[in-house]
Amino acid sequence: MQVAKHWRMKAQRYYMGQDGVAPATTTQQNAEDFQFNGRGEIYSYSTVYDAPAGYEGQAPYTVALVKLQEGPLVTAQLTDIDEDELRIGLPVEMTTRKLLTEGEEGMIVYGYKFRPSF
Amino acid sequence: MTTLEQNNKDETLLRPVNPVGIVGYGAYVPRYRIEATEISRMWTGGKGGVPIKEKAVNGLDEDVTTMSIEAARNAVNRSQVNPHDIRAVWVGSESHPYAVKPTSTIVAEAIGAVPNTQAADWEFACKAGTEAMQAGIGLVGSGMGKYALSIGMDTAQGRPGDALEYTAAAGGAAIMLGPAAEAAVVINASFSYVSDTPDFWRRAHAQYPSHGDRFTGEPAYFKHVIGASETLMEKMGRTAADYRWVVFHQPNAKFPMRAAKMLGFQPEQYEAGLLSPRIGNTYSGAAMIGLTAILDVAQAGDRILMVSYGSGAGSDAFDLEVTEKIDEIRDRAAKTEDYIARRKLIDYATYARFRDKLKG
The missing domain is CATH 3.40.47.10 (Thiolase/Chalcone synthase)
Incomplete structure (x- = not known):
């Protein structure tokens, strides 16, 4: 059960903001809020066939390094994409999806993924 | 007295004290489609009549929460309302992901409307969304809040082989209600x-x-x-x-x-x-x-x-x-036909996996 961790990270999962790296805790007191526009392009990617615990139901899926328009690289899962569409440089945009479900009775964790831009 | 004035005295119709309108709207349709003939192939050998051409199916990582968030973001973008001014986020659905825990708090958090807002999930089979609109009209029209976001969204359930399986689909819309003076509708x-x-x-x-x-x-x-x-x-x-x-x-x-x-x-x-x-x-x-x-x-x-x-x-x-x-406001978000045009056909096996119909 990782309820506390998921709750602390919700700002990043939903907005991709607030520095995107450190959890929203007291360590961020001097940080300024910043929200990315959610657009970028695929910098690199890899498709996962042997998924870690909690993600088996989604395999195969592709994880990418996405270069955001503002500059930073973020790691995220891609969604709504077919294998033949995958290429470095593909324009993508942020979308909020289910990241994982903790079994039949646990919590559902939502967060950002990227899909081909509309 | 004009007809309209007479009608205003008639208490049959629902009318708020202050006029209300739609200041923003947003749709969402997932990418996947299954043709009705593919469902018919499974259960009638392809010989049965079908009620529609095809239906939209949510992907493995989509549910009413994620779909509502996208429709809500489209409605916020069209309205240009500051999310902190949204005083109610109401989601009508018969497929809320949790039995207990509101879809609406997750949507409200994701669009930045928390904490100064109401949030609740509505249920009335297929009219839960418009029921949330009626309530939103009441909230805005009484002056309790300036904006209310009413959402109707579903990932509808159809029993394999049942008549409803041909049509039970995924999609919906978000409607931002606000003062009529600012409204597009x-x-x-x-x-x-x-x-x-x-x-x-x-x-x-x-x-x-x-x-x-x-x-x-x-x-x-x-x-x-x-x-x-x-x-x-x-x-x-x-x-x-x-x-x-x-x-x-x-x-x-x-x-x-x-x-x-x-x-x-x-x-x-x-x-x-x-x-x-x-x-x-x-x-x-x-x-x-x-x-x-x-x-x-x-x-x-x-x-x-x-x-x-x-x-x-x-x-x-x-x-x-x-x-x-x-x-x-129209061009500030993806149009409904844009979502419908974004289309990936799937077969019954993929549909069964996406809709969690496979039991291990």
Whole structure:
């Protein structure tokens, strides 16, 4: 059960903001809020066939390094994409999806993924 | 005294103290489609008739929460409302991901409306979304809050092999309600018509709904849709010819077309909002997403009649009028037809996996 961790990270999962790296805790007191526009392009990617615990139901899926328009690289899962569409440089945009479900009775964790831009 | 003034004294119609309108709207349809003939291939050897062409199916990582978030973001973008000014986030659905824990708090958090907002999930079969709109009109129209976000969204359940499996689809819309003076669509009046009618239901913990087959037609859909429409039109002093557009709840293609004909509407009035042949029945989202498709093409001055239907049973009817603000807000988000055009066909096996019909 990782309820506390998921709750602390919700700002990043939903907005991709607030520095995107450190959890929203007291360590961020001097940080300024910043929200990315959610657009970028695929910098690199890899498709996962042997998924870690909690993600088996989604395999195969592709994880990418996405270069955001503002500059930073973020790691995220891609969604709504077919294998033949995958290429470095593909324009993508942020979308909020289910990241994982903790079994039949646990919590559902939502967060950002990227899909081909509309 | 004009007809309108007389009508304002009539307490049959629902009208708020302060005029309310739609200041933003947003749709969402997932990317996947399954053709009705593919479902027929599975259960009738491809020999059965099919009620629609194809239906929209949510992907593995989508549910009513994620779909509501995207529709809500589109509505926020169109309205340009500061999310902190949204005083209610209400999600109507019959497929909320949690039995206990609101979809609406997650949506409110994701669009930045927390913590100074109301949040609740609504349930009334397929009219939970328009019920949330009625409540939003009350909230804004009373002055309790400036903006309310009402969402109708579903990932509808269809038992394998059942008649509903051909149509039970995923999609919906978000409607941002606010003062009529700022609105792209003014809500002139609405009317609700309900009765205890056992046409379709799902018991607690049941995975799939049950229904009364042919009982879902005359005493259920048509009685309530026609009843709500006729009363609203009569009290507004309007006939079918006074509306440029009409959209009904659309459980299939046939029911809304027949309701339109019974009320005297022509195909050019309902075709823009009749999406069920191409995306299926999006349940709580069906009438509202039809409205978004109409708003994508409507012009200032157009009148729209929107009538939902929810089993159990009831209809909400709305008399709407488009303002010149529509041209300003329309292109600020993806259009409903853009989502429908984003289409990836899947077979029954993939559909069974996406819809969690495989048991290990």
